[in-house]
Amino acid sequence: MILITEFMDEDAIRDGLAGFDVRYDPTLVDQPQALLEAVREARALIVRNRTQVRGDVLAAATKLEVIGRLGVGLDNIDVEACRARNIKVYPASGANDVSVAEYVIATAMVLLRGAYQATPELVAGQWPRNRLVGREISGKCLGLIGFGSIARETAQRAAALGMTVVAFDPYVAADAPVWTQPWGKVQSLDLAKLLAAADVMSLHVPLTPETRSMIDAKAIAGMKNDAVIINAARGGVVDEAAVAAALKAGKLGGAALDVFDKEPIGNSGAVFADAPNLILTPHIAGVTVESNVRVSRVTVDNVARHLKGA
Ligand SMILES: NC(=O)C1=CN([C@@H]2O[C@H](COP(=O)(O)OP(=O)(O)OC[C@H]3O[C@@H](n4cnc5c(N)ncnc54)[C@H](O)[C@@H]3O)[C@@H](O)[C@H]2O)C=CC1
Numbered sequence: 001m002i003l004i005t006e007f008m009d010e011d012a013i014r015d016g017l018a019g020f021d022v023r024y025d026p027t028l029v030d031q032p033q034a035l036l037e038a039v040r041e042a043r044a045l046i047v048r049n050r051t052q053v054r055g056d057v058l059a060a061a062t063k064l065e066v067i068g069r070l071g072v073g074l075d076n077i078d079v080e081a082c083r084a085r086n087i088k089v090y091p092a093s094g095a096n097d098v099s100v101a102e103y104v105i106a107t108a109m110v111l112l113r114g115a116y117q118a119t120p121e122l123v124a125g126q127w128p129r130n131r132l133v134g135r136e137i138s139g140k141c142l143g144l145i146g147f148g149s150i151a152r153e154t155a156q157r158a159a160a161l162g163m164t165v166v167a168f169d170p171y172v173a174a175d176a177p178v179w180t181q182p183w184g185k186v187q188s189l190d191l192a193k194l195l196a197a198a199d200v201m202s203l204h205v206p207l208t209p210e211t212r213s214m215i216d217a218k219a220i221a222g223m224k225n226d227a228v229i230i231n232a233a234r235g236g237v238v239d240e241a242a243v244a245a246a247l248k249a250g251k252l253g254g255a256a257l258d259v260f261d262k263e264p265i266g267n268s269g270a271v272f273a274d275a276p277n278l279i280l281t282p283h284i285a286g287v288t289v290e291s292n293v294r295v296s297r298v299t300v301d302n303v304a305r306h307l308k309g310a
């Protein structure tokens with residue numbers, strides 16, 4: 001049986017998993033007991049980022065051979081335990097790059113421009129023109145933390161808009177060809193220099209022990225007072241309270257957070273009350289109509305191929 005515990009494109013299930021016994025129940029992610037029961041019979045498990053595939057779930061999944069991940073980040077899966085049990089894990093690498101890159105560029109423009117949140121004032125007959133004089137993206141410096149697949153898509157779009165692009169990624173060698181792209185060069189900087197240089201800083205690293213709390217109050221203090229931060233990587237990489245405090249103190253020009261230490265954020269959202277020029281979104285940067293189709297197709301293909309032993 002192939003068990004699917006979160007939403008995905010249903011056409012992909014029909015077309016890509018024809019002939020398999022499939023249980024598609026996107027409500028299971030919110031029913032821990034039912035999930036534990038269901039996973040006992042699963043040879044394959046398909047999840048997004050919310051199903052925690054570790055501990056008791058893995059222990060109950062005695063027949064599990066393969067996990068299809070409808071996305072990229074693997075922090076919700078105990079990859080080491082899977083490796084030890086010879087359970088193969090397939091991320092949908094690359095399939096949501098464009099969605100995240102477009103989110104970052106659009107959000108950077110909105111945060112720099114600062115002109116889009118006055119609709120209620122205009123509805124009330126006001127005309128706050130002088131207060132809404134914002135900044136252009138052209139000529140600004142984009143600092144990317146992590147220079148992998150999504151960061152490169154983002155860099156290309158930023159360059160097309162006239163930005164200079166710098167990146168910090170100690171796992172990409174200084175002489176690697178990727179620093180020179182067909183559209184221009186990306187400068188490799190250490191973290192402190194990147195933070196000091198960036199007008200827009202965007203994070204594209206996995207959540208690991210090394211990246212946890214990478215952007216804390218000290219890191220923010222090393223940034224320009226009018227810089228903007230975008231986190232569409234993982235909650236936990238950025239100290240949320242430090243971002244809120246810096247915005248309120250005028251030590252940061254704006255921020256967009258798509259991901260949070262605790263999701264859904266529940267009461268922890270209160271820390272952001274009254275923070276200016278802040279955009280909060282519910283872990284949606286990677287999910288568009290188009291990327292949902294792509295990640296779903298890639299994932300069913302990976303799982304079907306594995307189960308067929310091809
Ligand atoms: N908000 C959303 O909807 C989405 C979030 N994501 C997140 O974005 C992350 C990045 O995705 P991709 O670009 O596809 O992954 P990728 O694996 O292509 O790139 C990640 C890069 O981070 C670098 N890196 C790792 N540790 C680092 C460190 N300590 N300092 C600096 N760089 C470091 C790696 O060398 C690699 O180049 C994912 O792991 C996931 O958590 C991905 C897709 C959607």
Ligand SMILES: O=C(O)C(=O)COP(=O)(O)O
Binds near residue numbers: 071072073074096286
């Ligand atoms: O690809 C990722 O890592 C994401 O965070 C996107 O979220 P999802 O996998 O679509 O639930």
